Each structure stands twice: as structure tokens, then as C-alpha cells.
Amino acid sequence: RQYRANQSPRYGTTVTDAAFMTSRDGVTFSRWGEAFIRPGPATEDSWVYGDNFIFWGMLQTKSDLASAPDDISLYATEGYWQGNYTSVRRYTLRQDGFVSAWAGSKGGSLLTKPLIFEGARLDLNFATSAVGSIRVEIQDEEGKPVDGFALADCPEIFGDTISRAVSWKDNSDLSALSGKPVRLRFDFQDADIYSFQFVDTAPKPG
Numbered sequence: 001r002q003y004r005a006n007q008s009p010r011y012g013t014t015v016t017d018a019a020f021m022t023s024r025d026g027v028t029f030s031r032w033g034e035a036f037i038r039p040g041p042a043t044e045d046s047w048v049y050g051d052n053f054i055f056w057g058m059l060q061t062k063s064d065l066a067s068a069p070d071d072i073s074l075y076a077t078e079g080y081w082q083g084n085y086t087s088v089r090r091y092t093l094r095q096d097g098f099v100s101a102w103a104g105s106k107g108g109s110l111l112t113k114p115l116i117f118e119g120a121r122l123d124l125n126f127a128t129s130a131v132g133s134i135r136v137e138i139q140d141e142e143g144k145p146v147d148g149f150a151l152a153d154c155p156e157i158f159g160d161t162i163s164r165a166v167s168w169k170d171n172s173d174l175s176a177l178s179g180k181p182v183r184l185r186f187d188f189q190d191a192d193i194y195s196f197q198f199v200d201t202a203p204k205p206g
Helices: 002-007 009-013
Strands: 021-023 029-031 054-061 071-078 087-094 101-103 108-111 121-140 160-165 181-199
8 A cells, every 4th residue: 555655646546336327318427325236245355546447348248147137247356465476356237226116025016107109018027035026017197007907907926037027917919008008016025126028929020
């Protein structure tokens, strides 16, 4: 640390976190104050200036778990300003796993604003505990359950996957609601919902 401070006081006294910043349009960005990647356990190569710089963006990579879906990998510097070497550490997270809507053992509910979708099926990226569950209800823009798509029509969803179709009484076809304003209500317990998307039931030709 003294060696680094001799080069510049900043190098000897400053430590680095990796922060998280997002944009919906590529023009306006929001940055969170909490660390996305912390320095971690103190070693001779951590808690130094320049540590944890994400230097290669994000890459989709094979999971270490057999038959598991691909991960997202981020590569960060480690041991920066420690002399003649710098290490690289790989961090992984699930696809769309940056943030989630979470409910604990007491359960919770999430209601979207009215939205208009294109597609014929609703897919969820989620994770529950062994006793956790998720149910989904489709409402009209006034908040009334759409016939056949109420909470009572949706079997409990549980597991851990980046893509599973939601069904109501064995029906997952939402093509009749495509292009109409609807709300989605999620009732869930001991579960994380990472993302949802509306997709076609079959690939489009061409």
C-alpha cells in the first residue's frame, strides 16, 4: 500500500467496488449506490485500488452444472496495483438474474400496470424453495380477473428455471388476449421472479 501511495495518494488509500447501472433506452442511465460486486474476503490481492473493475462486459457462457441453462459471466480485475501481475476473476449469474421481485415465507403479491403484449404464451424466469410457489392471474385493465385466467385457475408453479410456460387449467394459449390491455397479478411465496416475457408458441416462419 505504501508503494502504491508513493505513486499517487489515491492508489494507496482508495478501494473499489463494481456498481450496477442500467438504461431502458441507451440515453438515460440509472446507477445504484450499493455494490454489485464487493471486494470479498480480505487477501493480499483484494481491497486495493482498481480491484473489481469489470473489463469485458457480459458474456453468455456454458454452466458448470450438467444440463443447466447458460450463465451470464462477468470478468473482473483482481490484485490490481500489486506489482507486476493482475489476476482475472470470473463471476456468474443466471440469465436476467440481476434483480428479482422477492417474497418470503409469509408470501406477497405483485400487480403490474396495464400492458399490451404480442405473443401467445407467458414464460417466467423464477426460482422457488421446495415449499415455495407462484400463481399468476391475468386481469383486465380495470383489475377484474379475465375469465379462465384467475388465480384459482393457475396451478402452483415451483422450481428453478429461466423459462417455463404459465398455464391455467392446462391452457397456456393467450393469443385471444394479444393486443389488448391487461394486468398481471403474481401471488408468490418464498420465491424470486426475475423476469417474464410473452412469446409465440412456435417459431415464426422465415
